[in-house]
Amino acid sequence: MDFLLSVVSDETQDPKLRTMAAKYALPYVKAKKSGGEALGKKEEKQEKAKQAQTGRFSASKPPLKIIR
Numbered sequence: 001m002d003f004l005l006s007v008v009s010d011e012t013q014d015p016k017l018r019t020m021a022a023k024y025a026l027p028y029v030k031a032k033k034s035g036g037e038a039l040g041k042k043e044e045k046q047e048k049a050k051q052a053q054t055g056r057f058s059a060s061k062p063p064l065k066i067i068r
Contacts, residue, residue: 001028004021004022004024004025005021005025008021008022008025
């Protein structure tokens with residue numbers, strides 16, 4: 001890892017080599033959002049819908065039925 005970062009920061013190296021080193025070092029330097037798994041548009045929409053169902057807009061209890 002240290003080698004890749006040193007190649008990226010060394011301006012005397014070939015630009016193609018620096019670019020390739022940066023590409024391989026990037027996943028280890030930058031963390032992905034949401035615990036390693038990025039959500040797509042549909043998953044984000046489902047998560048927002050789940051959050052909207054809680055609190056004030058949550059489903060209420062059904063009415064009581066008296067059986068005779």
